[in-house]
Amino acid sequence: MSTENEPKGAAGQRKAPAGERVADWADGRLGIYSLAKANMRKIFPDHWSFMLGEICLYSFIIIILTGVYLTLFFSPSMNEIVYHGSYVPLQGVRMSEAYASTLDISFDVRGGLLIRQIHHWAALIFIAAMMVHMMRVFFTGAFRKPREVNWLFGFLLLVLGMFTGFTGYSLPDDLLSGTGVRFTQGAILSVPVVGTYISMFLFGGEFPGHDFVARFYSIHILLLPGIMLGLLVAHMILVVYHKHTQYAGPGRTNKNVVGMPLLPVYMAKAGGFFFLVFGIIAIVSAVATLNPIWALGPYRSDLVSTGAQPDWYMGFAEGLVRVMPGWEINAWGHTLALGVFIPLVIFPLVLGAIAVYPFIESWVTGDKREHHILDRPRNTPTRTGFGVAWLVAYFVMLMGGGNDIWATHFNLSINTITWFVRIAFFAGPVLAFILTKRICMGLQRRDRDKVLHGRETGIIKRLPHGEFIEVHEPISQGDLYTLTSHEQYKPLELGPEVDENGVKRKVSPTQKLRARLSKGFYGEGNQVPKASAEEYEEITSGHGHH
Numbered sequence: 001m002s003t004e005n006e007p008k009g010a011a012g013q014r015k016a017p018a019g020e021r022v023a024d025w026a027d028g029r030l031g032i033y034s035l036a037k038a039n040m041r042k043i044f045p046d047h048w049s050f051m052l053g054e055i056c057l058y059s060f061i062i063i064i065l066t067g068v069y070l071t072l073f074f075s076p077s078m079n080e081i082v083y084h085g086s087y088v089p090l091q092g093v094r095m096s097e098a099y100a101s102t103l104d105i106s107f108d109v110r111g112g113l114l115i116r117q118i119h120h121w122a123a124l125i126f127i128a129a130m131m132v133h134m135m136r137v138f139f140t141g142a143f144r145k146p147r148e149v150n151w152l153f154g155f156l157l158l159v160l161g162m163f164t165g166f167t168g169y170s171l172p173d174d175l176l177s178g179t180g181v182r183f184t185q186g187a188i189l190s191v192p193v194v195g196t197y198i199s200m201f202l203f204g205g206e207f208p209g210h211d212f213v214a215r216f217y218s219i220h221i222l223l224l225p226g227i228m229l230g231l232l233v234a235h236m237i238l239v240v241y242h243k244h245t246q247y248a249g250p251g252r253t254n255k256n257v258v259g260m261p262l263l264p265v266y267m268a269k270a271g272g273f274f275f276l277v278f279g280i281i282a283i284v285s286a287v288a289t290l291n292p293i294w295a296l297g298p299y300r301s302d303l304v305s306t307g308a309q310p311d312w313y314m315g316f317a318e319g320l321v322r323v324m325p326g327w328e329i330n331a332w333g334h335t336l337a338l339g340v341f342i343p344l345v346i347f348p349l350v351l352g353a354i355a356v357y358p359f360i361e362s363w364v365t366g367d368k369r370e371h372h373i374l375d376r377p378r379n380t381p382t383r384t385g386f387g388v389a390w391l392v393a394y395f396v397m398l399m400g401g402g403n404d405i406w407a408t409h410f411n412l413s414i415n416t417i418t419w420f421v422r423i424a425f426f427a428g429p430v431l432a433f434i435l436t437k438r439i440c441m442g443l444q445r446r447d448r449d450k451v452l453h454g455r456e457t458g459i460i461k462r463l464p465h466g467e468f469i470e471v472h473e474p475i476s477q478g479d480l481y482t483l484t485s486h487e488q489y490k491p492l493e494l495g496p497e498v499d500e501n502g503v504k505r506k507v508s509p510t511q512k513l514r515a516r517l518s519k520g521f522y523g524e525g526n527q528v529p530k531a532s533a534e535e536y537e538e539i540t541s542g543h544g545h546h
Contacts (some may be wrong), residue, residue: 044266045246045259052133053268057159058277059126060232066119067221071108075101076217078173078210085293090449095173097299098213102293109252117285123165125281127313130158134354139229140374140386142245142368150238153231155355160228162313163301167220169291169311173213176291178299178492179308181212183318191339208301225419242291247374248485250478318345319400323421329521350393357386364517378447379486381440383520389429398426435545437526444528450475450532452539474540492518 016024027033044050076177077097083090085100086107105112135156137143143151166184170177185207189195204211210421243257252258258264310318320343327338361383362368377384399406407414456473461471475483498504520526 036330039240040263041261042240042243043257043259045257045263049136050244051273052136054273055129055277056126056133057232057236058274059122059129060228061274061279062122062281063119063126064225065226066122067114068197069115069361070112070119071221073101073105073112074098076171079209081266090294090297093298096213098173099173099293099298101417104176106294114282114285117290118281118386120169120290121285121288121444122281123161123168124311124313126364127158127161127165130154130161131313134158135391136385138237138354138357139377139384140245140247141371141380141383142374144371145362146242146370147238147245148358148362150235150242150354153235153238153467155234155351157228157231157247158226159351160231164220164224164228165311166314167216167224170216171220172193172291172293173297173299174291174293175296175303175323176308177292178208178301179304180310180314182207182301183310183321187317187321187340187344190337190344192336192341207301243372245372245374248376248482252373254370307405307408309405312398315398315401316350316394317401319344319397319403319421320346322403323397323400323418323425350390353390361521364514364521366492367489371500373485375486378440378443379488379527381437381444381526384440385433385436389433390430392537393425396421396428400425441525441528448528448531451480451483452535462466484530486530489522490528491515491522 021031061294075097079097080094081097081100083093083095083103085091085101085103087103087111093156102116105116107113137151152349166367170181185199185203188199188202191198199207200213202215203209217449244259246252246257246259249466291510313414319339324339326345329336329338368496375383377387400418403414403417406412406417454474457471459471460468462468494507494511496505
């Protein structure tokens with residue numbers, strides 16, 4: 001029913017509100033309504049481990065926001081000036097404009113120091129969250145088809161994040177960051193033939209030159225973040241396109257997703273979680289000082305700060321160089337510094353092992369199906385063992401990168417620490433692999449017993465003939481499904497050595513290798529057979545011991 005006060009259109013029809021007209025105009029040109037209708041009700045599963053990826057995303061957003069603010073005041077120049085700013089202990093000291101502008105941001109720009117701290121802390125948390133997120137994806141098998149490409153996107157984001165962080169903390173041109181850049185230049189010089197050319201190109205001449213801050217600045221705020229932003233968008237698009245993975249449970253299959261709609265439930269939770277992450281990073285930044293460049297002083301090539309350490313994610317590379325023996329080869333008037341070059345080769349190989357693993361496992365299993373249900377790490381002992389071994393190798397080298405800090409804080413010999421790290425780099429991952437597999441097998445046996453005999457209640461009961469037993473409580477049907485729904489692969493078999501005519505079959509070395517790896521992944525000692533329906537019926541019917 002209309003009234004005389006309602007606005008009329010040209011044909012006497014009721015005129016739509018202004019907001020609705022704007023929405024119709026935008027939808028007619030951009031297709032926003034149809035796009036939102038198709039995607040805003042998309043279902044996302046709910047599990048605490050999925051928040052790790054959100055922490056990565058929110059930390060990246062915080063880095064971009066604070067980075068834009070810092071660029072307004074930072075001067076990426078190595079021209080020398082005499083400092084006359086607010087920080088009295090450094091007044092009259094010659095320094096670069098980059099270092100002086102960083103001091104101004106810290107002491108003269110309103111909120112500048114807090115923004116610097118938030119920017120740096122968010123970068124550390126971003127890389128830490130990416131590593132933990134990738135480990136969650138690795139241990140649960142979320143990288144399997146159709147997500148191999150998305151796994152590579154995540155790997156590239158991790159590597160680019162590490163180098164973006166390195167270029168970022170090198171910009172202030174303080175003594176600590178300058179020492180790190182000097183370390184990098186030494187590693188570059190160890191590359192045969194082209195090392196000197198790369199160094200001269202990067203630094204614009206002899207180290208430190210006059211260009212590297214400006215060049216690192218362009219790389220840090222334009223090149224690497226632009227590539228990372230593109231990878232992040234592609235990563236998110238593929239997450240939506242492939243639908244989200246989910247943990248095994250009642251009603252969950254490879255053809256559905258059980259969870260909550262994106263709008264409004266998931267968006268409300270995500271929005272609240274963003275401000276929670278932002279708030280925690282802000283609190284940590286306000287109470288825990290990071291990289292106090294004013295206490296270190298400007299960089300000078302003839303000085304090295306005591307206890308110089310890179311950010312934690314570069315500690316692995318530093319550890320490789322610190323514990324590597326100082327081997328050299330002299331030939332034809334040239335010196336090859338193996339003590340630096342070998343770690344420079346090992347570092348990308350250890351990282352690259354993460355990138356190629358999904359393709360190796362797919363080749364070994366021969367499994368080309370799509371997987372949307374996640375594995376429990378205990379049900380894939382070999383994969384879980386490899387992941388733990390990689391982490392052990394990483395943290396052993398991280399210890400090597402801080403061998404001087406360990407020596408001074410725990411009153412230990414630095415040579416003892418170095419030799420321990422050298423041995424642990426090879427022995428630690430092997431022991432971690434073996435121990436992890438044994439733990440996984442023990443957990444599989446425990447799951448089998450829980451399925452057959454139920455959950456331990458702690459109640460001891462005495463039978464009429466005097467025997468004491470513990471009363472077990474049967475687990476629910478949902479738990480039964482969760483504990484028994486995983487698939488157990490059978491190792492590949494090469495088959496008989498001769499065919500039906502008695503002729504010896506030709507088996508390629510690749511087939512032999514694949515069969516051997518398959519046996520290592522899924523052979524005896526890697527899987528505890530699941531409880532069968534017959535065994536369960538026998539136990540629960542009273543014919544077996546319960």
